Structures are given as structure tokens and as C-alpha cells.
Amino acid sequence: MPESVRGRIDRYHRDLENEREREEAGKRPLTEETDVVEFFKHLGFRPTAYQEKLLRDKSKLILARWSRQSGKSLVMAGVVLFNALTQRGFRAAIVAPSLRQSRKLIDKIDRLISRLGIDVLEGLPRKGKLAFRNGSVIEALPNSPDTIRGETLNMVVADEFAYIEHDKELYDAIIFTLSTTNGPFFATSTPGSRDTLFFGMATDDEIFGDFSRHHVSYREALRPNGPIDPEFLERIRKQYQTDPGRWTREMEAEFADDEDAYLPRELIESCVMDNIETFTREDVIGGRLSRTGKFFAGCDPALKIDHSAVAVVEKQAPHIYVTQVTAFPQATIFSNVTGYLNLLNERLQTLSRIYIDETGLGGFFVQDAVKSGLKNALGINLSLPEKQKIMDILKRQMQDGTLHIPRDPELMNEMSNERVQLSKTGQLQFSHPAGTHDDRLWAVALAVYAARNEITPYHPVAALGKNPNYIGPTFDLRRLRLGVGPFNTSNPGDPPWTIANNRPWNIRRW
Incomplete structure (x- = not known):
């Protein structure tokens, strides 16, 4: 039987009323709580002292370096949900090492919503995305700069940020998404490699001094002050007995050298000298450099993936000082690097020797360098035995206290990230973690290798009337x-x- 006219009018009226109620609800906060700590309690949790400190932090750049099982994910889920409920049209993004990990935090937020006892979502929750009745949205995004770029966001949480690849590019994209809203950025993680942006944010006061830093070890998180069970802790301690570096990172939330690191961080720090007379690439190109002394250079040329790097050391026997390390942008053509080496040769009037990695395409680079006028250039084939010999000389100079380096964070990170493993044939194999580089390190190692023996400076035959190098x-x-x-x-x-x-x-x- 067709619906009567009166019935259609009543239904239309009900639809209008429902639509008006949704609009009114969208204008009102979806929670009566106005304090984030009280909201956390309303969800049924009693925040610890360190959790409350993070909940109340109003900084725009926040770093949380917390141990495992300290309640970091719960607090971040509470912070994001509170802002989504109290701000109309609030947009938050969660990024992590993988999309699956980002969605895990979304799932945790969804479980918190069930504790509210009221319907706050617009429709059913979708995988990796929560849409609220007030127009707010929380979404898990891939850890790709291209995906984030172009978004306008009110908050970004980078979970396990120390383990995200291409972290520098991702951070640059994130900052721009928050530029118009002036929203907060949270970088949370247990410590990982030192060659990460998370390490810089946690330690570099000069560049990242505006970050509000929260550090929580297992000691602060033990019951009754935190959620970690002492029995669980002892089980983990026994499991990590053979892996002290992992215990340091995951439970003490401190950065640690891996057991397979060839150059311990403490050794690298012992070589740092603040008053080395260094110079920059701009000094060389601009003609402001004019130095005398016993100089040696190392060059590690690269094409697309890695950086071509050049290092210069000055020898004041028995000490060797790293006076300059430069890395060229990726995909820099070889002729630019060769031109720079020629400028170095001109500015440093006593550049005795330039050792160049001639492995692979480096052989063509060496030939072009010699043809360009670099008669003091010598190619070094970095076979496994030769690599071991070169790195052994570098490490011995460091242990003897005769190698001195400037406080260059990028060089120091490359040095601390170099890994070594023993092959089946008894040879050492050097490598670096995925997403990192060691170009500066090998340039320095080659320069130190060149400086190991005194080399008679090159003089033209015509100037002396005889060949000074005749043996x-x-x-x-x-x-x-x-x-x-x-x-x-x-x-x-x-x-x-x-x-x-x-x-x-x-x-x-x-």
C-alpha cells in the first residue's frame, strides 16, 4: 500500500529533525571533559607521573624516548582522541615504520572510544581511519613523504620514529602539513641507530633545541610507579644477557653501540677536538683557502645512490688532523668532483697524495682525474683485504690518540654505524645499515691511509734539472x-x- 501524503510529510519532518540534531552535535564537543588528564581518568586509567607530564605538555615539538611497556602508545592514543573529541574538524595523522603499525595505534584509539559509552563516530570505523560526528578525522598514513605532502593537519604522531626509513624527508613533509595550523608533532620511539633523525632530535641542542624531550627508562615505569611488572622485567633481563645493546636501547631507552660496530662511540668521541683549523667547501671554491703544511686527501666517488665524498687531513707527525670532509649531493657528475680536487690541489700547495677508491666505476674516475692534471692521484682497489688494512690503520690511529676529528655529527654517525662481520674465509666484511651511508668515513680512511708514510712532495723535473723521484x-x-x-x-x-x-x-x- 502506498505511503500516504501525511506519512511522507512526517517522515520528511523526522529526517529534518535528525539532520538538525547531527548538525548541533557536530558543533558541540563530543566529551564534557576539558582537561586531558581528567579525560584520561574518565577512560578508566590513572596516569603515572611521567605520563601526566607528557599529557600536559603544550609544546609544538615533542619527543618521547620511552622504554618498552611503559605505556607510550596508550598515552598517545589518549592525546589524539581527546583532541579529536574537543576540536571540531580536527585532523590527525599517524605514521610508523609500516602502515600496519600505524593502524595498530588507530585500533587502540578505537578501543578507547568503546569506553566512552556514547556514539561519537560518523558511521562504522574504517580500516586505518576514524571519522567523528564533529568532522574530526584520525587516519593512519604510509610513511611516505609523497603521501603526507599536500595534507593540512592539526597533529602528527610518528610512532617508532627511530625505525622509519627516509626519516629526514618524511619530517620535512610533516612540518609543512602543520605549518598553517601550528599543530603539534610527536616523535615517539625507543632508541635505534645513531644515524637517525630521532637521535639528532634527542641529542642535538643546536639544531633541535626547541624539542620538548621526555625520557623514561624501565626504572621509572616499574610498579607501583608504572605498568612494568618486576617479574616480567627479570625475564627480559635474562633474555637480553647476550645482547646488552638491545637491553640498553629497549629497556633503558638509551642509545647504544651495536656489538658489531667496528668503531665504538666512545672511541670516536675520544678523537673529537674542537680547535682543529678546518675549512669548508665554500672556502675552497671561493678562493679563500691558502694553507701550507703536509696534506693528504681521500676520495670515495659515487654515482646515484651514495654521495661522492672528499676528505682532507693534515699531518703533524705523529698526529693527523681531519681538516675537511665534504659530501656532494647524490647524482653529482664526476667532473664536478674532479674539478673540486683540482681546486684543492691548487689551494693546498703541499697536497702530497690523493687516494681514490677505484673499485667499480671508480677506475674511470681515477683515469680522468690523472688526465685532468692530478699527478698526485692514486687509485686504491678496495678489495676485502685492502679494506681491512685501511680500516685497521684508521682504528689504530684512533686508539693511539694520534687521529683528531672535528665535531661533525654526520661523519661521527657514519663512523659509529659502520658494521663488521667475519666471513667464512676469515676476512672482515664492512657494511652499514640500510638507509645510511659511509661515504665520508671511507674518504677519511683513505686520507689517513695516504698519510701513513711520508711521501716526497711532487716537483716538476724542469724546476730541478733532474728527476727528484729517481730511485x-x-x-x-x-x-x-x-x-x-x-x-x-x-x-x-x-x-x-x-x-x-x-x-x-x-x-x-x-
Whole structure:
């Protein structure tokens, strides 16, 4: 039976009323709580002292370096949900090392919503996205700068930020998404590698001094002050007995050297000297550099993935000082690097030797460098035995206290991230973690390798009237006669006799 006119009018009226109620609800906060700590309690949780400190932090850049099982994810879920409920049209993004991990935090927020006892979502929750009746949205996004770029967000949480690849590019994209809203950025994680942006945010006061930092170890999180059970802690402690670095990172929330790191952080720090007379690439290109001394250089050329790097050391026997390390942008053409080496050769009037990695395409680079006028350039084939020899010399100089480096965070991170493993053949294999580089390190190692022995500075033959690099005998070859016999040589150190055409020749007296 068709619906009557009156019935259609009543239904239309009800729809209008429902729509008006939704609009009115969208204008009102979805929770009566106005304090985030009270809201956390309303959800049924009693925040610890360190959790309350983070909940009340109003900073725009916040770093949470917390141990495992300290309640970090719960607090972040509470912070994001509170802002979504109290701000109309609030937009938050969650990023993590993988989309699956980002969605785990979304699931935690969804479980908190069930504790509210009221319907706050617009429709059913979708995988990785929560849409609220007040127009707020919380979404899990891939950890890709291209995905984030172009968004306008009120808050971004980067969970396990120490383990996100391309963290620098992602952070740049995130900052721009928050630029118009002036919203907060949360970087939360247990410590990982030192060659990460998270390490810089946690330790570099000069660049990241505006970050509000929260550090929580297992000690602060033990019951009754936190959620960690002492029995659970002892089980974890036993499991990590053979992996102290992991215990340091995950339970003490401190940065630690991996057991397979070739150069311990403490050794690197011991080589840092603040008053080294360094110079920059701009000094070289701009012509402001004019130095005398005993200089040696190392070059690690690269094409697309890595950076071409050049390092210069000054030798004041027995000490060696790293005076400059420069890394060129990725995909820099070889001719630019060669041109820079020629400028170095010109500015440093006593650049004795340039050692260049000639492995792979580096062989062509060395040939072009010599053709361009770098007669003091020498190619080094970085085979496994040669790498071991070069790195052994570098490490010995550091241990002896004769190698001094400037406080260059990028160089120091590359040094601390170099890994070593023993191969089946008994040779050391060097590597670096995925997403990191070691170009600066090898440039420095090659420069130190070049400086290990004194090398006679190069002088043109025309300037001296003879070849100063001649290593043959100093006696007059016209004085040779066939046979061997007693005689006196004219110059100390001359051989008493020589071999030519498989026959001995004696030096005649005049």
C-alpha cells in the first residue's frame, strides 16, 4: 500500500529533525571533559607521573624516548582522541615504520572510544581511519613523504620514529602539513641507530633545541610507579644477557653501540677536538683557502645512490688532523668532483697524495682525474683485504690518540654505524645499515691511509734539472766493468756491484 501524503510529510519532518540534531552535535564537543588528564581518568586509567607530564605538555615539538611497556602508545592514543573529541574538524595523522603499525595505534584509539559509552563516530570505523560526528578525522598514513605532502593537519604522531626509513624527508613533509595550523608533532620511539633523525632530535641542542624531550627508562615505569611488572622485567633481563645493546636501547631507552660496530662511540668521541683549523667547501671554491703544511686527501666517488665524498687531513707527525670532509649531493657528475680536487690541489700547495677508491666505476674516475692534471692521484682497489688494512690503520690511529676529528655529527654517525662481520674465509666484511651511508668515513680512511708514510712532495723535473723521484743508482754507469771485485764506491750507499744482462758488473776506479 502506498505511503500516504501525511506519512511522507512526517517522515520528511523526522529526517529534518535528525539532520538538525547531527548538525548541533557536530558543533558541540563530543566529551564534557576539558582537561586531558581528567579525560584520561574518565577512560578508566590513572596516569603515572611521567605520563601526566607528557599529557600536559603544550609544546609544538615533542619527543618521547620511552622504554618498552611503559605505556607510550596508550598515552598517545589518549592525546589524539581527546583532541579529536574537543576540536571540531580536527585532523590527525599517524605514521610508523609500516602502515600496519600505524593502524595498530588507530585500533587502540578505537578501543578507547568503546569506553566512552556514547556514539561519537560518523558511521562504522574504517580500516586505518576514524571519522567523528564533529568532522574530526584520525587516519593512519604510509610513511611516505609523497603521501603526507599536500595534507593540512592539526597533529602528527610518528610512532617508532627511530625505525622509519627516509626519516629526514618524511619530517620535512610533516612540518609543512602543520605549518598553517601550528599543530603539534610527536616523535615517539625507543632508541635505534645513531644515524637517525630521532637521535639528532634527542641529542642535538643546536639544531633541535626547541624539542620538548621526555625520557623514561624501565626504572621509572616499574610498579607501583608504572605498568612494568618486576617479574616480567627479570625475564627480559635474562633474555637480553647476550645482547646488552638491545637491553640498553629497549629497556633503558638509551642509545647504544651495536656489538658489531667496528668503531665504538666512545672511541670516536675520544678523537673529537674542537680547535682543529678546518675549512669548508665554500672556502675552497671561493678562493679563500691558502694553507701550507703536509696534506693528504681521500676520495670515495659515487654515482646515484651514495654521495661522492672528499676528505682532507693534515699531518703533524705523529698526529693527523681531519681538516675537511665534504659530501656532494647524490647524482653529482664526476667532473664536478674532479674539478673540486683540482681546486684543492691548487689551494693546498703541499697536497702530497690523493687516494681514490677505484673499485667499480671508480677506475674511470681515477683515469680522468690523472688526465685532468692530478699527478698526485692514486687509485686504491678496495678489495676485502685492502679494506681491512685501511680500516685497521684508521682504528689504530684512533686508539693511539694520534687521529683528531672535528665535531661533525654526520661523519661521527657514519663512523659509529659502520658494521663488521667475519666471513667464512676469515676476512672482515664492512657494511652499514640500510638507509645510511659511509661515504665520508671511507674518504677519511683513505686520507689517513695516504698519510701513513711520508711521501716526497711532487716537483716538476724542469724546476730541478733532474728527476727528484729517481730511485736508481747514483754512480756513473760508464764506470762499470765486467766482473766482481773489491773497490770503493764514490757515494755512500752505492751498491758495490750491479747486475745487467744477467752478469755482474764492477765499478772501476778512475
